[in-house]
Amino acid sequence: MSQVIPVREALKLSQGEEVTVRGWVYRRRDLGDKAFVVVRDSTGIIQAVFSPSARGHDAARRVTVESSVIVSGRLRDDPRAPGGKEIQGENLEIVSLADNFPIRRDASREFLLEVRHLAVRSRKLTAVLKIRDTAFAALHEWFRTNGYYEVQAPMFVSAAVEGGATLFPVKYVDGSTVYLTQSSQFYLEALIFSLEKVYTVAPSFRAEKSRTRRHLTEYWHAEAEAAWMGLEGILKVEEELISHIVRRVLEKNHDELTFLGRDLSRLKLVEPPFPRISYDKAIEILQNKGVGIKWGDDLGADEERVLTMEFDKPFFLYGFPESVKAFYHKNDPSRPSVTLSADLLAPEGYGEIIGGGERIDKLEELVEKIKRFGLNPSDYEWYLDLRRYGSVPHAGFGLGMDRLVMWIAGLDHIVDSLPFPRTTSRTYP
Numbered sequence: 074m075s076q077v078i079p080v081r082e083a084l085k086l087s088q089g090e091e092v093t094v095r096g097w098v099y100r101r102r103d104l105g106d107k108a109f110v111v112v113r114d115s116t117g118i119i120q121a122v123f124s125p126s127a128r129g130h131d132a133a134r135r136v137t138v139e140s141s142v143i144v145s146g147r148l149r150d151d152p153r154a155p156g157g158k159e160i161q162g163e164n165l166e167i168v169s170l171a172d173n174f175p176i177r178r179d180a181s182r183e184f185l186l187e188v189r190h191l192a193v194r195s196r197k198l199t200a201v202l203k204i205r206d207t208a209f210a211a212l213h214e215w216f217r218t219n220g221y222y223e224v225q226a227p228m229f230v231s232a233a234v235e236g237g238a239t240l241f242p243v244k245y246v247d248g249s250t251v252y253l254t255q256s257s258q259f260y261l262e263a264l265i266f267s268l269e270k271v272y273t274v275a276p277s278f279r280a281e282k283s284r285t286r287r288h289l290t291e292y293w294h295a296e297a298e299a300a301w302m303g304l305e306g307i308l309k310v311e312e313e314l315i316s317h318i319v320r321r322v323l324e325k326n327h328d329e330l331t332f333l334g335r336d337l338s339r340l341k342l343v344e345p346p347f348p349r350i351s352y353d354k355a356i357e358i359l360q361n362k363g364v365g366i367k368w369g370d371d372l373g374a375d376e377e378r379v380l381t382m383e384f385d386k387p388f389f390l391y392g393f394p395e396s397v398k399a400f401y402h403k404n405d406p407s408r409p410s411v412t413l414s415a416d417l418l419a420p421e422g423y424g425e426i427i428g429g430g431e432r433i434d435k436l437e438e439l440v441e442k443i444k445r446f447g448l449n450p451s452d453y454e455w456y457l458d459l460r461r462y463g464s465v466p467h468a469g470f471g472l473g474m475d476r477l478v479m480w481i482a483g484l485d486h487i488v489d490s491l492p493f494p495r496t497t498s499r500t501y502p
């Protein structure tokens with residue numbers, strides 16, 4: 074038996090070369106004389122065919138789908154086989170014979186979620202997870218090469234960042250009630266006074282009440298905060314970061330994107346600068362299209378979808394009214410009814426993937442706004458301290474990594490962007 078090599082490497086060998094691969098049985102067909110076994114490993118699939126004279130013929134006939142196996146033989150060209158080559162099988166060792174695998178081709182979405190621990194083996198999810206891996210790696214790469222420090226914030230917190238409605242309460246060890254974090258933003262803001270430019274990638278928890286295609290209850294949140302930066306600066310960071318990630322995915326995951334049927338020409342358009350549209354203009358466009366919305370309303374997924382049809386690449390929506398953005402957003406000095414904030418919307422119907430902007434850096438302005446929002450300044454004591462000791466203009470943003478992957482991979486539901494999704498109705502497996 075030759076040395077075990079990845080399937081991707083095996084498919085590069087020439088006719089007649091000895092080959093050994095190992096993995097899991099992806100498909101199996103027993104034609105009596107010939108037995109076909111398609112083997113899957115992390116790099117791809119390859120077909121092996123066992124004739125009656127082969128030592129592994131019996132094992133190939135009785136092996137079941139998803140059994141773990143080691144297959145050896147000689148490579149041969151065959152245009153009908155996946156990848157254009159197959160293994161003329163000599164031996165097949167069954168490492169572990171699988172029980173009858175419960176997942177059928179026609180399985181429903183709900184059933185696939187119920188057996189997610191097995192469904193993660195699918196070629197679709199494997200392709201998505203490889204793209205996801207590239208996206209996370211590229212994000213770290215971009216921040217590190219641009220002078221940002223990676224930091225970590227706590228998951229147990231005592232106050233809301235994004236509003237009380239979506240807080241998850243947790244009974245803490247001392248009997249008090251604490252919450253799971255909705256955003257690391259306030260902690261990142263505390264760290265700009267020493268590190269100046271910081272970022273983190275961590276879960277955020279939100280008790281989302283409605284079921285949508287783009288909300289998880291636990292999602293991966295990449296957040297950044299930078300001292301001495303305004304709205305213009307942070308938008309530049311966002312467009313360069315997103316373009317870098319998409320470029321890396323195009324470089325590294327051509328096969329996966331193609332397998333998923335993603336339109337690569339759309340992703341190739343993702344280069345700076347990204348178009349910008351004001352909230353005012355967005356409302357006008359929506360009203361002209363007959364959408365029932367008025368100035369001062371927040372945009373939901375449906376309204377955003379309509380707007381995305383106006384652009385062929387990600388675009389910024391800026392100048393949101395004070396009332397639709399959290400209290401910490403700085404109001405525009407030249408037009409105080411709107412904030413120096415912007416969302417980044419992904420095209421092709423996807424909508425919001427980033428929310429960000431300039432933060433209020435003056436103590437009085439922040440206290441006044443907290444009160445105007447009907448909140449209690451004493452709940453934000455430590456956050457207010459950040460404006461008492463050497464406050465600086467600063468800006469930041471939060472990027473939903475699962476939504477980013479959903480858009481890049483062209484998925485129609487966020488649950489397929491990560492291996493074990495947590496939603497309003499699911500915490501198993």
Ligand code: ATP
Binds near residue numbers: 476
């Ligand atoms: P939405 O309007 O879709 O509810 P949001 O405006 O409440 O999102 P932000 O508070 O701006 O979200 O959070 C920053 C980013 O985190 C969002 O742009 C989005 O990409 C992501 N995000 C927010 N909530 C969720 C969620 N429940 N599941 C997955 N990603 C989310």
Ligand code: MG
């Ligand atoms: Mg929300």
Ligand code: MG
Binds near residue numbers: 425
């Ligand atoms: Mg929003």
Ligand code: MG
Binds near residue numbers: 416425427428
């Ligand atoms: Mg937002």
